[in-house]
Amino acid sequence: MQRTIIAGLIGLVFGTGMALSGMSNPAKVLNFFDFAGSWDLSLALVMASALVVTAIGYRIVLRRDRPVVEARFHLPTGRKLDLPLIAGSAIFGVGWGMSGFCPGGAIPALGLGESSVWIFVGTMLAGIFAARTVRLALESRATQTA
Amino acid sequence: MTEFTPLMSLSGGTLIGLSAVLLMAFHGRIAGMTGILTGLLPPIAADWGWRAAFIAGAIVAPMLIVMLSGQAIGFDSPVPTSWLAVSGLIVGVGVYFGSGCTSGHGVCGLARLSPRSIAATAIFMATTAATVFVTRHVMGGL
Numbered sequence: 419m420q421r422t423i424i425a426g427l428i429g430l431v432f433g434t435g436m437a438l439s440g441m442s443n444p445a446k447v448l449n450f451f452d453f454a455g456s457w458d459l460s461l462a463l464v465m466a467s468a469l470v471v472t473a474i475g476y477r478i479v480l481r482r483d484r485p486v487v488e489a490r491f492h493l494p495t496g497r498k499l500d501l502p503l504i505a506g507s508a509i510f511g512v513g514w515g516m517s518g519f520c521p522g523g524a525i526p527a528l529g530l531g532e533s534s535v536w537i538f539v540g541t542m543l544a545g546i547f548a549a550r551t552v553r554l555a556l557e558s559r560a561t562q563t564a
Numbered sequence: 565m566t567e568f569t570p571l572m573s574l575s576g577g578t579l580i581g582l583s584a585v586l587l588m589a590f591h592g593r594i595a596g597m598t599g600i601l602t603g604l605l606p607p608i609a610a611d612w613g614w615r616a617a618f619i620a621g622a623i624v625a626p627m628l629i630v631m632l633s634g635q636a637i638g639f640d641s642p643v644p645t646s647w648l649a650v651s652g653l654i655v656g657v658g659v660y661f662g663s664g665c666t667s668g669h670g671v672c673g674l675a676r677l678s679p680r681s682i683a684a685t686a687i688f689m690a691t692t693a694a695t696v697f698v699t700r701h702v703m704g705g706l
Contacts, residue, residue, distance in 0.1 A: 424590050425614035429621025430628075432583035432595060432667075437626040437637050439576020441666075445640035446566045451696040458566045464577035465670060471581025472675035479585060485592030492592050493676070494663075499683050506662025507669070511688035513654030514666075515695025517643055521597035521659055522667035525619060527639065529626035534641040538652040545656020546598075547605055553661075 421487045433526035439464040442527040444518025451515060566638070584672050587618070596668020598659040662688070 440446040449458035519538045527535045584595040600615045659665045673681020
């Protein structure tokens with residue numbers, strides 16, 4: 419229960435940051451990327467400040483033996499620049515550029531009561547689900563033939 | 565047009581960073597929206613609870629800001645619904661195979677100097693900028 423409440427409060431901080439920073443506003447995101455048109459530099463400051471705080475905070479936090487409410491840290495260990503990473507990231511960028519919605523910005527935007535956000539999040543979840551189904555099917559076929 | 569909002573951007577970005585640090589400190593997890601959402605999809609796993617709570621907190625936050633401050637939060641989705649629906653699908657497939665999005669790779673991963681995250685962020689920033697250029701200046705806007 420305590421774990422759940424803490425995660426909820428941290429989510430609240432995350433959502434507040436996304437909403438205040440303008441990351442939940444598709445028009446602002448698109449204008450950041452529109453160097454040849456209505457350029458709005460704001461999001462560079464969002465990324466920079468978030469990055470500085472996280473980089474410093476992680477150095478302090480990861481000195482501990484374990485996190486406060488879990489047995490161990492769960493850090494990604496992969497270092498390989500493989501095809502799924504490269505192609506997936508490229509595909510994500512196309513979708514982000516089409517609409518101005520990224521997952522981290524869209525979820526808090528659900529709280530604004532705009533129907534467009536629900537449409538985006540709905541198809542995004544369908545996309546994640548479909549991609550995972552395909553990957554799991556391919557992996558099980560690979561183990562069967564191996 | 566949107567206005568340059570340096571103070572809001574810096575304070576919002578600081579809070580995003582703070583939430584990433586807190587999630588690592590308490591739960592030992594990367595505050596990446598892709599990973600948190602993927603873990604919520606069926607089949608339901610044992611660690612469903614904290615993920616759902618994080619998402620719920622993130623959704624409630626803008627409601628609280630509006631209620632407490634009485635100010636509207638800037639929001640404008642300038643593209644047609646069909647375009648939005650297709651982009652959602654593309655984003656979902658992309659972040660799943662790419663193992664992360666702006667929060668996971670762009671903040672948490674870069675902060676750890678992860679080579680995968682540095683590559684992922686560079687790639688999606690480039691294709692995002694290219695897509696905006698094509699839709700706005702080659703196709704003439706939507």
